[in-house]
Amino acid sequence: MTNAPGQESKNPTELLSLQLQALESINLLQLTQNAKLEKIRDQQEKFQKVFIEANQERENSGINQVKIIDFNMPFMALVGIIVKIALASIPAAIILTIVIAVIGLGITFIFGTFGAIISGLLG
Numbered sequence: 001m002t003n004a005p006g007q008e009s010k011n012p013t014e015l016l017s018l019q020l021q022a023l024e025s026i027n028l029l030q031l032t033q034n035a036k037l038e039k040i041r042d043q044q045e046k047f048q049k050v051f052i053e054a055n056q057e058r059e060n061s062g063i064n065q066v067k068i069i070d071f072n073m074p075f076m077a078l079v080g081i082i083v084k085i086a087l088a089s090i091p092a093a094i095i096l097t098i099v100i101a102v103i104g105l106g107i108t109f110i111f112g113t114f115g116a117i118i119s120g121l122l123g
Contacts, residue, residue: 010018058064
């Protein structure tokens, strides 16, 4: 068996020792990961309990209250939303104008008719 240049040949006991060290370090990592996972599971259980209690309190109170503390939005995105709202309000303004005009014409017709009737009776 030939070794690559710059690579020393090691006897089997040294190789087994190195493998044992590697396995021990892997085992240590696995133990720490298991401990972290256990902490995460505990936190998740606590969160679920708090969440369930909060939902029960909210359902019992029957009132949902929300308080907005801060609103963080880039300026150009805000400008874009305002432009979209302005464009969307144009058809609404046209429809509202037509509805008000129809109501106004109806009121004018009703009062005009009553005025003609009353003036015909008095006149």
